Amino acid sequence: MPGLRSSDAALGAFRRALLAFYDDVARPLPWRDTRDPYAIWVSEVMAQQTRVETVVPYYLRWLERYPTVEALADAPLDDVLKSWEGLGYYSRARNLHRAAGVVAEDHGGAVPDSFEGLRALPGVGEYTAGAIASIAFERAVPAVDGNVRRVYARLADEPRPGTAEVRDWAERVVDPARPGDFNQALMELGATVCTPRNPACGGCPVRAHCRALAAGTVEERPAPKKRARVRKELRAVGVFVRSADGKAPADAPVALLRRRPAEGLLAGLWEFPSVPLGLRAADRAVQAGVRELAADLGLTAVDGPGERLDPVPHQFSHLHVIYRPWMVAVEGDVGAGVGGTASDEPVRWTPLHDPGDLALPVAQQRIAALAAARRPSSRSFE
Numbered sequence: 001m002p003g004l005r006s007s008d009a010a011l012g013a014f015r016r017a018l019l020a021f022y023d024d025v026a027r028p029l030p031w032r033d034t035r036d037p038y039a040i041w042v043s044e045v046m047a048q049q050t051r052v053e054t055v056v057p058y059y060l061r062w063l064e065r066y067p068t069v070e071a072l073a074d075a076p077l078d079d080v081l082k083s084w085e086g087l088g089y090y091s092r093a094r095n096l097h098r099a100a101g102v103v104a105e106d107h108g109g110a111v112p113d114s115f116e117g118l119r120a121l122p123g124v125g126e127y128t129a130g131a132i133a134s135i136a137f138e139r140a141v142p143a144v145d146g147n148v149r150r151v152y153a154r155l156a157d158e159p160r161p162g163t164a165e166v167r168d169w170a171e172r173v174v175d176p177a178r179p180g181d182f183n184q185a186l187m188e189l190g191a192t193v194c195t196p197r198n199p200a201c202g203g204c205p206v207r208a209h210c211r212a213l214a215a216g217t218v219e220e221r222p223a224p225k226k227r228a229r230v231r232k233e234l235r236a237v238g239v240f241v242r243s244a245d246g247k248a249p250a251d252a253p254v255a256l257l258r259r260r261p262a263e264g265l266l267a268g269l270w271e272f273p274s275v276p277l278g279l280r281a282a283d284r285a286v287q288a289g290v291r292e293l294a295a296d297l298g299l300t301a302v303d304g305p306g307e308r309l310d311p312v313p314h315q316f317s318h319l320h321v322i323y324r325p326w327m328v329a330v331e332g333d334v335g336a337g338v339g340g341t342a343s344d345e346p347v348r349w350t351p352l353h354d355p356g357d358l359a360l361p362v363a364q365q366r367i368a369a370l371a372a373a374r375r376p377s378s379r380s381f382e
Helices: 008-025 037-047 052-065 069-074 077-084 091-106 115-119 126-137 146-155 163-173 179-192 211-215 283-297 362-372
Strands: 231-242 254-259 274-277 312-315 319-331 347-351
Touching: 008 163, 008 179, 037 052, 037 091, 037 126, 052 077, 069 091, 077 091, 115 126, 126 179, 146 163, 146 179, 146 211, 163 179, 231 283, 231 362, 274 283, 283 319, 312 362, 319 362
Parallel strands: 231 319
Antiparallel strands: 231 254, 231 274, 254 347, 312 319
């Protein structure tokens, strides 16, 4: 067995050492005080690609608002996305909401208690299914995340372990008596001791089993992945403001927000209308793009070129966007048929200082804050 001596005694010692480590120093996280499969499910979804310290307050607020699967299934998607606002990777929230509907409708509100049943739910992958099955239901199945992959790579001194290889190992070593604690112990080890940089090997409870430590290759395991090229994009953003009665802005202007498509990046969230431009676009091009946006939406710009707001850069996993917001006073309303039907509610005027229940991505929140701190320009369109 890679990373461990092959005897049953060695495997038993490995399990005991890892579980003792977990019992002694595991972080006191709120989802570790429950066996409620729904609560554990929520925590696992939130913690994917997000720091645990960030997750805790979201998790507590979420369970207060959606304490059961049925409560989540019954909630409007807009409310769910608003509750998720700031956690990023919003597809996780949409999938969780959709899967809750399946559990409520097809399983009577009872979260499936097997790996296979969990895996069949929308958006539930192998890791999440294994984590819920082992932690909530004590099923002896693995839960392989990035932390576990790194631990295995060092134990086995393997630079590029394959997914099947790591899962096969994790399945063989999981403790059948305490599978949930064991899986959490492996993840805890990777998160707090066997870290990507500067691992604390001297305090590792299973260092006697680590081939990379013996070989002096810990810092090289796993080998770094080749980074995908990040695409860059510049977008002209129209911050169109008016008074609530459709006239030019008063002291409490409202701004136009548009819902993003139901599929793809930031699906279903709200944003200020925008249009892509060349990366080297000057202010004049940004202003022209915003003017075209206003015309396409059927709005009449008044008090002219408006006001340039500070650029807002934002890094997605595969895309770097620079938003160039331009605040413009307008009159009128969005033209009929723009962006969808009334039932789709593709656009909405909302108070500039408070978008209310609309879920805005982080970059859009920053644009809203910039706009709220300024007043629309009194100059006229060129």
